[in-house]
Amino acid sequence: MLIRKMFHTQEKRLVRLLQPIECVRDDAWLGNGYYFWEDIQNATMWGNMAKRNTGYFEIYKALIDCENVLDTVFNEEHYRFWLNQIQKVAVEIKQKTGLKATLKQVNSYFKEKGIWNEVTGIYFQDFSNDENATLVYRFVYKKRVQLVVYDLSIITTFGLTTTRSVK
């Protein structure tokens, strides 16, 4: 069993969370799901950027069973599989409708058609454009890793780790 420690950021509210809150934002890269950061620094960055409403944000620590998570960050086989599947759907949509699919639509296709029912989450990455995120000038060498969880049952523990005021 592969267990990962991950961080979930939310606005501070009166009641502490017992489980993460599902993200339903339109721009959520991998569709509706429970989003986590691998790095507490990025969880903090997210709190300062997107969880400002109450003046404070909370970071929750979770242990997550990643056995059936698609790891597109460190597992080359998973990454190439993921890339290939996305491109297949995108090409099919382009060829049959003449339209360019969005990432959200591609992910919805996998979920709604039940193709990835066994996939309990996706580990993915982008890069920060914050110059303070790395120690080398203009060298973005550090992956900004996130996990989207589709199945809550893979979260084995979940608890508050810190509360911070928004900067």
Next chain:
Amino acid sequence: MLNLKELEKKLDLALSKETPHSLSQWLINQWFKDSFKLSGRKVHEEFIEVSRSAFSKKKRVSIEFNAITNWMYSPPIILKTTKKTPNATSGFFITFDLCQKLKRNYLKAKVPHFL
């Protein structure tokens, strides 16, 4: 452990069944859901709830409704109001008929070549 080969087979099978029409219909439903955030929750025999988040963008939604339907005023039927903020609602509701009409008009506006 994930069986990638099996997952790949499932996708290939699903894609092999897709026609230009089925994929277009699926995409249209996606746009429709994204644009109007229809929860699809059947709250009443004749109504579909449009979610609260859509209502918070009511102005934009109304404009889109009007642009598509050419109605002179916002067609959503407001059924609920909260005591805290009299002008706000917990969502608004449209009839299934209206939903279908809206969908057809939406398609005409967005993807006329599919009709």
